[in-house]
Amino acid sequence: MPAVFVLIWSTGFIVARFGMPHAPPLTFLSWRYALSVLCFGVWILLSRAAWPRGATQWAHLCVTGALMHAGYLGGVWAAVKAGMGAGTIALLVGLQPVLTALWLSRSQHGENGTSVSPRQWVGLLLGLLGLLLVVWRKLGAGELSPFNLSLAGLALLAITVGTLYQKRFVAPCDVRTANFVQLLAALVVSCPLALLETEPIVLHPHFVGALTWSVFGLTLGGSSLLYLLIQRGAATRVTSLLYLVPPTTALMAWLLFDEALTLLMLVGMALTALGVWLVARTEGKPES
Template sequence: MNSPQGNTAWIKAMPVVFVLIWSTGFIVARYGMPHAPPFSFLVVRYFLSILCFMLWIQLARVQWPQSRSQWLHLSVTGILMHAGYLGGVWAAVKAGMGSGLSSLIVGFQPVLTAIWLSYSLRGSDQPGVSRRQWLGLLLGFAGLLMVVWRKLTLGSPMDHVTPVNMAFAVGALLSITIGTLYQKRFVQPCDVRSANTVQLLAAFVVTLPLALAEPEAMHWNAELAGAMAWSVLGLTLGGSSLLYILIQRGAAASVTSLMYMVPPTTAIIAWLLFGETITAATLAGTALTALGVSLVVRASPR
């Protein structure tokens, strides 16, 4: 049996573990993108993830959501946070948008979430976004801009912005933002394994027609297989499950502010694995982002 101290330590470590796992998404893009069209890759990822979760559910005798409305709400969040967000990011990068710009656009999510919360909670008894949290959000976004600035200014000559890839990136931003707020508002607490499976089933159904319409075929090799394995076991079973738990446990603005830490952490991982350059601006931006996130997630004094 787990001790209360062990459970408390794990709960405190969840945000750090989530950021580390979520930041490895660039590995999937770096190794998988050249060998597979975006929606075909994602539909296989969803299918394999569903199989893994189904086996886990069967072995652990996990209970499924009990009401039709809960299935509906989970399906909506799955379409938004899996199909919409991942599909938009992958399609934008595949269509030529650089990783720096796509990270910056999607990284606007915490501010967009805070703006919505401030507007929707105005005049209610519920606490909105405090001034300290607004400061943290702005500092975090400034740090994010410092981290991705080099990629924005020194990107590949092949990187270009078009109405199509910009629409994909903005669609991903809106999907993850709306999905997070929707889940926090409508999804009742339930087992993360069955909840994730329902979400993935909905994402699979929506993404499958798009994958079948892609003219490019998947070319399986060691790089694509490795990227697929990690995307299923690490990013979906691990990262998506942690994101679900964090949203259920925490305030929306605090949870989404963790996304600010993904690009800086990705830069550090890229330096460790691929020897990519880390500049003074990257280090300063990482520190500024960490400070901003700490201001957002720190409990308000009572």
């Protein structure tokens, strides 16, 4: 299941490249959420899946939906629309395990916390050095700007907070009904913002294909797997899977879009992956 998740999740950044020339980001995502809600609704009716219990759980699922779908995907797709490459955005948001592990390393020991371990500091520095090696050329080439970097930062913050929030507050429940509630919340957040976009949708085959895969592959498949992984595993171990996404996405983007993949960038990605692994890996008894 983890390997399948990594492959599916990596295609999300590729789909953004295919879809963005033919639709504004929040409009595309609103269609994705609406169709996904419809699909999950039919699935729930046919299977008679159990709904989350209590208003509190519904509220927690709405918060995670707004963060992990509307906030994260909105930031990623808007950054791609603003000119950021698929491999670059994947690498930037792939730093999530670093933030997750650093937060957990302190919060799990109370307000006074404990210092971040030397191993984690080494990992953090390696990750930042690797990121610098990857984006340095892109800064000079004009791919990155303060605007799309801010959007990527928003996406990174949303997926990190959403993952921690879900692990902390969302009780185990049926993945189908949980996704239904989360996606409905994301739709409520995204729709008003989509109305502000003026660019029309072009019914190009790339748009249709990207929307179809987004609904069935990424949302019904990828998001369900992510929910199950967070529900069944420790937060640090789950998020550490994401350090495999940037190199996978970069390879896909190189094959499909001819995005640059130089030796220096490969070294940078390797350093970032090593750094994230050092920060996110657990020692001793696994986290429960």
